[in-house]
Amino acid sequence: MLVISRKPGETLVISENIRITVLSSGNDKVTIGIDAPRDVKIVRQELVETIEANRASAEKIDSDNIKNIANLIKNNKKIENND
Template sequence: MLVLSRRAGESIAIGDDVTITVLDVRGDVVRIGIDAPRSVAVHRTEVLVQVEASNKAAASPDDDVVSSLSQALRKPADEAEAGDEDDRPTA
């Protein structure tokens, strides 16, 4: 990790098209501005972590939900097989 000290109004260039500027420093709060192309994703880390956790939770259903869905999908197949045996012609 590169650690730099900057004062209000000073900037840091990242590559050819990203500039981070220190806008204001008040106590333990630093306001920064980021100038980057729209193709570069810029997110606050705490928000990104929360979104990732939410996406994982949404993509991972409870075991009870999976079990009931599995039973619901098997039930019509079991009923169809039972119906097939009754429809067989007798010799």
């Protein structure tokens, strides 16, 4: 990780087309502005973690649901065969 100190009004340039400007700092908080092309996805880290957790949860639910449905079908066939 590259660590750089910047003052309000100073800018970092990434890949010639992304600019990050420190707008203000204080009270344990830094406000930044990001200028980037529209096709560059910019998301806060906590949202990325939430999205990943939701995907993992959805995959688990899908897997569990498939197993439950398979068991219901098996059990229903056993009941039908016993009639």
